[in-house]
Amino acid sequence: MRQRTVLISGAGVAGSTLAFWLVRHGFRPTVVERAQGQRSSGNPVDVRGTAVPVVERMGVMPHLRAAATRVPGLTFVTATGRRIGPLGLGRPSGDALEVPRADLARILYEAVRDDAEFLFDDTITALRQDTDGVDVTFERAAARRFDLVIGADGLHSGVRGLVFGPEADCVRHLGLYIATMPLHRTAADPSAVVMHNIPGRSVAVHPLHGEAGAAFMFRGPAIPGFDHRDAERHKKIVIAAYRDGDWDLPDLPDLPGRVRAATDFYFDAISQVRLPTWSRGRVSLVGDSATSVSLFGDGSSLAITGAHALADALAATPDDHEIALRAYEKHHRPLVTARQRGFQLAGALLVPSTNFGITARNLAIGLLPRVPRRKVASRTGS
Structure with missing residues (x-):
């Protein structure tokens, strides 16, 4: 069987997780990242719920525990200086962790950097797909052809803009x-x-x-x-x-x-990204490019879970990407919808x-x- 090639745009939480699991399933992923390297800072995010068994199976849980913050809760200060709290709303418990976003992305990247190809300081400028593959033009690297292209490049996704239309049409x-x-x-x-x-x-x-x-x-x-x-x-x-x-x-x-x-x-x-489907032909989206928003830091958990679900779906039907991409969305969209509904309460x-x-x-x-x-x-x- 021919080894399938997958181009992933974005070396963050979703992109590195997806690359890891694609390698384990016998695919050949390439990750292109606009930045020159991994970020060195970032606000804390949570790894919880269905994301926990995913990172445990990746073997990175000890590294995440070492990087985890240790904050018990949220304290509000009134206009007179009185403190209310701490409140445990949204704080991790049990096996869940709170980790600085940059540390989480770095640890996930280090878990796959020796097994997948990474192109830093580059970006996709054009995509042309047909029934057999996707021709990709890069800003720096030579043009190449891949079986699939996945946009894991965040809220302002370049892949989404090239394939799904202007940001104003799908980001609210x-x-x-x-x-x-x-x-x-x-x-x-x-x-x-x-x-x-x-x-x-x-x-x-x-x-x-x-x-x-x-x-x-x-x-x-x-x-x-x-x-x-x-x-x-x-x-x-x-x-x-x-x-x-x-x-x-x-x-x-x-x-x-x-x-x-x-x-x-x-x-x-x-x-909030709102799309009727996360896939068009041989191009699909994962992480914030398809699913936003969370004010409690669990967007990264959704990115990990979504990337794992996408890799599993592709592995289940490697010769039929259409069935795989539909299965990925059917499995993951209900989790995303539930998280997005909590925005109004979080904002208030x-x-x-x-x-x-x-x-x-x-x-x-x-x-x-x-x-x-x-x-x-x-x-x-x-």
Whole structure:
């Protein structure tokens, strides 16, 4: 039997996981990644639920445990400085882990880097498919032909744009933006995520192995001409969003100055991808390119689970990609739909739009059981 070739666009969580399992199933994957290498930072994400047995079978669980953060819960700070929490909502338990996104992507990449071909600092510029394969044009590498092409290249997927149409036709802005950056100092409270709110805006300080990271979430309409790669404009947008209100925070003094000086700054709109199908011919999508959104960090778990489901489906019918891609979507779409439905609740919890909403949220949380710090620390090994 001829060894099937699969081009994967994106060397992140979904792309590396898919490459790993395709190799195990006898395929020959090539991964193309626009960046010059793996990112060195990132906000924490969860590996939980059906993703746990997948990473265990990949043999990377010991590495993930070593990289995991050890934060028991989420603490809200009121306008008077009173703390409410910590709240365990969305925090991992049992075998689930919270891991910085960059560490998760790196560990998954290292698990397959010696078995699959990786093309860094390159991207796909054109795709032309027929009944037998896909001709791919790259920005740098010579053109090649593959049996299948998979877009694992995130919310702003280039593969999706080439095959499924303009981003505006399939990505819906959900009225929220998020920005993250490291603070390059020790976290003032290494035992909790600490969140401050005013209507429509929040700032959270998250300890990552003792080092502080900041996350900004705020409400706003879609920005005309938004370019997800324009970091300088992103900083101006965040500074403008936080110009009003009392943000003289002990965890984050001189907020505008720190944003301007940040060298590792992530910003994007929180959006939801809506496609009637994730596959067209010999091209399919996995991870955020097909499935978004989560405000509780479990998008990475969906990416791992989806990549594994896709590899299994292709292995089940290697000579019939149409049956395989339909089976992948039938299996994975219900999990995605369930996660996407939780967006409104997550947004109301993390970024209430009014003072009344903040007060109601704080009162409701004040009635919930707290996370026992000592018990959580012993469970996570800290």
